Amino acid sequence: MSVYESIIKGLNEAVEYESGQGKARIAKCTVNPAPEFSSQEIKDIRLNFGMTQVTFAEVMGVSVKTVEAWEAGTNKPIGSARRFLSVIKAEPELLAKVNIISA
Numbered sequence: 001m002s003v004y005e006s007i008i009k010g011l012n013e014a015v016e017y018e019s020g021q022g023k024a025r026i027a028k029c030t031v032n033p034a035p036e037f038s039s040q041e042i043k044d045i046r047l048n049f050g051m052t053q054v055t056f057a058e059v060m061g062v063s064v065k066t067v068e069a070w071e072a073g074t075n076k077p078i079g080s081a082r083r084f085l086s087v088i089k090a091e092p093e094l095l096a097k098v099n100i101i102s103a
Helices: 003-018 039-048 053-060 064-072 079-090
Strands: none
Touching: 039 064, 039 079, 053 064, 053 079
């Protein structure tokens, strides 16, 4: 099916649904909460990559002071930083794969 045909099919399905003639497809998924990391776990992740705090801060998109605070236990990562830490901990090769670092 071409892109054009796919778009037309989707539009036709939307029109049918809106007029009460079609049935909507529903996909459900569960999003697991982002894990929390101890100061030692964050340091271990950084050291597993062989990075300084400066380089790790650049990778994470935060300041060096933020990384220092995480590793000292003064602050904890929140939101997307926790999610990103969980991803790179599980898939360390991802940083090179998506050109965040060059090996």
